[in-house]
Amino acid sequence: MIGNLTDEINTVLLKKNNVINALRESEAHFHQLFDRHSSIMLLIDYQSRIIVDANPAAAKFYGYPLEILRGMDVSLINAQPESEIYPQRQKAIIGEQNKFIFDHRLANGEIRTVEAHISIVRYKGNNLFFSIIHDVTERKQSEEQIRNLAFxxxxxxxxxxxxxxxxxxxxxxxxxxxxxxxxxxxxxxxxxxxxxxxxxxxxxxxxxxxxxxxxxxxxxxxxxxxxxxxxxxxxxxxxxxxxxxxxxxxxxxxxxxxxxxxxxxxxxxxxxxxxxxxxxxxxxxxxxxxxxxxxxxxxxxxxxxxxxxxxxxxxxxxxxxxxxxxxxx
Ligand SMILES: Nc1nc2c(ncn2[C@@H]2O[C@H](COP(=O)(O)OP(=O)(O)OP(=O)(O)O)[C@@H](O)[C@H]2O)c(=O)[nH]1
CATH class of the missing domain: 3.30.70.270 (Reverse transcriptase/Diguanylate cyclase domain)
Incomplete structure (x- = not known):
């Protein structure tokens, strides 16, 4: 009887360890992907608006050292007023929209137009925005030029x-x-x-x-x-x-x-x-x-x-x- 119970407990513990190991492995995989990917990626806590994590591509694009970018308030990057950002953020939170155009300020003060693909992920117990950023400044300028030529x-x-x-x-x-x-x-x-x-x-x-x-x-x-x-x-x-x-x-x-x-x-x-x-x-x-x-x-x-x-x-x-x-x- 006691022998059976011990076996069951051992099986449960083994399964739990397997799950934990699988989670750790998956997190390690995610981090490898996150760190090595050439796309600009940010993980943002949407309550506090703190950039919880950023990849080296993001550090290169924004012109901040990675250790500064991690922990930075994202409003230092947003070049638009909070009144414009707020409704967009709400749409991202409820999943109504996942593609946004923002103006982002780089460390040297330059403003770039970016397209942000945002999804919500659970990371280390928090709900975060996982944001993949594309610099679309030149594309927007070309569109503007075409519009100007037409009108x-x-x-x-x-x-x-x-x-x-x-x-x-x-x-x-x-x-x-x-x-x-x-x-x-x-x-x-x-x-x-x-x-x-x-x-x-x-x-x-x-x-x-x-x-x-x-x-x-x-x-x-x-x-x-x-x-x-x-x-x-x-x-x-x-x-x-x-x-x-x-x-x-x-x-x-x-x-x-x-x-x-x-x-x-x-x-x-x-x-x-x-x-x-x-x-x-x-x-x-x-x-x-x-x-x-x-x-x-x-x-x-x-x-x-x-x-x-x-x-x-x-x-x-x-x-x-x-x-x-x-x-x-
Ligand atoms: N410099 C310049 N000339 C232009 C341009 N577009 C049209 N024109 C010239 O404008 C002139 C218009 O001709 P008309 O309407 O007969 O001009 P007008 O001498 O003011 O004649 P009235 O209207 O009867 O007084 C023509 O010589 C066109 O070649 C442009 O973008 N730049």
Whole structure:
């Protein structure tokens, strides 16, 4: 009887030892993998936000000695405010999301964009984030460049026609919702071709860049200015008054500001191919067509056509003028 019991106890103890050995072996395997892997890996206690463990690849990437990185508060690495990190952390804890984009600060102060693949592991009795980090800074920059090429004019950095059409839809939707008027302006430079023909394309480019900057200075943050192409620019004014006459006056004030600002002399640096640069003073004006609308039944094409027609009326009436479309009023 006692002999049987001793055998059973021995069997249980043997099994327990086997389990402990297996666990130790598995932990040793994990650590070997963790230490030798070329991917950046962090184990973070998500309660205290302390980096419990980091591998040599992480130390190399972040630029801290391993013994400093281990035990460091992860908020020293996070370059974003806690208010942005907190909701992400909660999603990782409940397993709703496991891939995140963060800005991480290296020891030398440089900010890198990283993609963190996070899973929850139990390690030495604690629940930890096991985070595998990929540096995606260059990829994000390329994506940003592609986005810029698709939506922004390369010369002036203003939104292009594509982005403007989208913004105009938003302006129309806002007007439909709140009953406030909005305005669309078509701005075309007068005799711009002469500048290109006289001083070269480079001088023309400089003027277009300056025009873009002056246009931006004439509008509010909620308005949009874009380059439609060539020497043609467009402006959308948002949230003008609900009263038609008031909205017309507001649009006229902005159009007049644009007209006078653009007609101020331009200092252009020509002959940029050589090291010397001759500065010329150039005068250029613009013809402006305006359509003021409260979005009910109008479609974008009509608005653009009306503003365009008004702009041509201004050109035909002698240039450097503002003309209002009255079709939709
Ligand atoms: N420098 C430069 N010129 C451009 C660019 N895009 C278009 N152009 C030139 O802009 C000019 C536009 O021609 P028009 O619309 O006839 O210009 P305009 O002389 O202002 O004529 P009006 O509008 O009737 O006053 C052409 O000479 C184009 O070659 C650009 O990116 N840079």
């Amino acid at each position: 922004y004019d390369a010369l002036t950095q203003l939104p292009n026609r594509h982005l403007f059409i989208d913004r105009l839809s938003q302006v129309m939707a806002t007007s439909k919702r709140n009953g406030q008027h909005a305005a669309l302006m078509m701005i075309d430079l007068d005799n711009f071709k002469t500048l290109n023909d006289t001083y070269g394309h480079g001088a023309g480019d400089l003027l277009l860049i300056e025009v873009a900057s002056r246009l931006k200075s004439c509008i509010r943050g909620l308005d949009t200015v874009a380059r439609f192409g060539g020497d043609e620019f467009v402006v959308a004014l948002n949230e003008l008054g609900t009263d038609k006459n008031q909205a017309m006056t507001q649009a006229r004030v902005v159009a007049e500001k644009i007209r006078t600002t653009l007609s101020n002399p331009y200092s252009l640096c020509i002959n940029q191919t050589t090291n010397s640069c001759a500065v010329i003073e150039y005068h250029c004006t613009a013809s402006i067509g305006v359509t003021v609308f409260v979005s009910k039944h109008e479609c974008q094409d009509d608005l653009l056509r009306w503003a365009d027609m008004a702009m041509y009326s201004a050109k035909e009436a002698g240039q450097n003028l503002i003309s209002f479309s009255n079709i939709n009023l």
